[in-house]
Amino acid sequence: MSRSRRAVQWLQPGLVVKRWMLTSGLGLLLALLGAAILADLKPIYWSLESLNWLLSNMTRVLPRGVTGPLVLLGGAALVVWGQSRSFGSIQQALAPEKDTLLVEALLAQRRLNRGPNVVAIGGGTGLATLLSGLKRYSSNITAIVTVADDGGSSGVLRREFGVQPPGDIRNCLAALAREEPLLTRLFQYRFKSGSGLEGHSFGNLFLTALTAITGSLESAITASSRVLAVQGQVVPATNADVRLWAELENGDRIEGESCIGRAASPIVRLGCTPERPPALPRALEAIANAELIVLGPGSLYTSLLPNLLVPELVQAISRSKAPRLYICNLMTQPGETDNLDVEGHVRAIEAQLASLGVTRRLFTAVLAQEPIRDRALVDHYRARGAEPVQCDVRSLRAKGYEVMVTGLQGARPTGTLRHDPRSLALAVMRFYRRHKGGRPVLEPV
Template sequence: MSNAIFKQALRTLRQESHIPWGLNSRTPHRVNSWFKWLAPGLLVKRWLVISAGGVLLTTLGLAIWVKLTPIFWLIQFIGELLETITTILPNYVSGPIAIAFGVFLIFLGQTRSMGAITSVLKPSSDEQLIDVLLAHRKLNRGPKIVAIGGGTGLSTLLRGLKHYSANITAIVTVADDGGSSGRLRREIGVLPPGDIRNCIAALADQEKLLTELFQYRFKAGDGLVGHSFGNLFLTAMSDITGDLERAIAASSQVLAVRGRVLPATLSDVRLWAELEDGRRIEGESSITEAGGKIKKIGCIPSNPPALPKALQAIHEADYIIIGPGSLYTSVIPNLLVPEIAAAIAQKQVPIIYVCNIMTQPGETQSYTVSDHIRAIDAACGQQLFNAVLVHKKVPSAHTLIRYAQESSHPVFLDREAVGELGRRIVLANVMDEDEETGYVRHDPQRLARILLRWYSRAQGIELGVGS
């Protein structure tokens, strides 16, 4: 892909980027937008007042410096002019005219100045600047959320969470070795960018366009067939900046990402699993393809160092969410980094695990909710979360038949076993069912709303999350 096409794609992203927000859409009346500037916490009014005070103080200082002579004559001239005007027009006529003209000048000046600022900050968006500022303020005051996982599950969660907080940190596994990510890992030696790519796209302002761009797979070209544009983009950025962490940070700035995405570790991690039939399988993609029941899982190296920024995000977190995602190949690999598991265990904040809706062939056949919990506890050697979110609605018969053909079934909630494990159950309808394809996924908006509502109740605070 030529540089011209690449630059055009980035230009389009930046021009079409906007902050979606349901609190205040485009306001039909200009008066309403002016009242919004009076909202507390925008850090605008105080600086305008300080500026006005500076003008008055400067004028006073100038008057003192020149011993008031020019100002005295100026005031005298204005007084004589006003006296002459009042002799021609009565004060009950000239006064309102002067007030109306002054208000008009103030309105004209403020409107033009704000229009000039808006045209620079938001040249191609229909949304008003004040709406953007209000949304920005509300998002920045949101809780510090750490979401841990990988695959499509984590990116789905992030799509919903970004509407409630801008203080999101996604900690993503780097154990993927299949598909385009696996090829880049073997041929170039970079950490697999696939899951990170999905999370960056999910947190971007212009999510739909960016997702289509990052998910685009080349269908022709020597060595390009099968590669996604997003993987190549992150690989190139890694080479330019020196490592994947800097590449993600630079990409996030260019693509207007809300929140941040961090790899769990910068080590070249390779998963291994021991199956009940005695086989030992190495490689994330090979584990799923082996088709056996997983008895134990680990990684090489056995104690990879955690990314320092990931640990800092966990230490500062108000809320930690684990999952959803493939249990053994997306969620647990992050927790196999000992420092990450230890940091989570030390936190005294709400921590919840989002259980999958359906079992996954090759990983969690016939698993119940308690089986998922035991697998995480066994991999970490300790309990990390105090609640589990479980979907309560059964998919349609059409969907159940389609999944049954792949030996996949809804994850059964065994309440007593979960209670014995010391976990609180959060039951909610968070499923999005595609009637045409028969696939089920977590609904981003429902999932985020339920998770924020539970956090609000757990903290005893009101976050303004709707029902």
């Protein structure tokens, strides 16, 4: 892009540049006027006489109709060239190694700042996938994350240091990060060897250390967000030390998030210890200001429903006037959602809310995957005990649900059946548009 075109970009609406350029010009004129007054006005007379002489001689050589436009264009060119070089120097000082031009970055940030206030609730890789897509449409994102994990690196740190599990929070921070990719990769790096380090991710250790230093996971997340330049905020669902339990159809009761994911019988009821954990004020404030609330995607009983065990969150969602959308998984999860279709997932959410005394539907709209055409990949998953989550659109609509069915896997063939961040975010933003008076879908950044 030429320097002149870059300079013109600075004149686009919303950058709050033109007004300050005009303010600077006015300030320069006032400074010159003050200097002239201080010098007994003589410089003004000299300047006017010199300007009158110059204009008289110029119009003798060239007609006024030619001289005026030439001088005007010359002055404008000098202004544009000077401003372009000035902003180029600013770009070189602030981000010498980045390819994105400063004006383009400011325009992109302006679009993101105008994006809707979105609250995304969940956990696991599903929530991180959604966030990585949504951050192309808005910087006003709040991720409310479950803190019930007790397996893997998070489980070890939870048992040995008494901290809340950092794994799902780490994934969300990395998904919303705007900092250099290398720093994000470092945050997600998992040690593959080393006594005591194997299996741990650097981000989990970082958050655990920050929690010890700052005194709370919430403060550690805030500090990490500054390091990673997180776009939005990540908030734990609760600051309580939550332990999940589940009652099964065969009468057994199992405890721990890692065990619930491998249940030998269908889950009938989910609960936690302590009962009725408190919500964080930041989460409640985000829900109160939300323009869109999204639940999922993610593991039904270990990533989504644990958030609905926090009564204050449920009450805040119930009071909200924002449209609310549940995003269903693409595939069932062996031992957790065997044989459940989309309607079965919805019934499980309703049953969980009913156990808390909530009779009103919180999520009246459902986003589901259209039939998957890659039979070989589906057969591969079936061999591992997973099935595509079927969606009976007619039945759901008959029960009063708004149903959106679209391709959420993405256009490019992959070796896994997972949500594609861009396809998923586009579907969510189309849902938002539908409920906000037909506004055009915001352009992704």
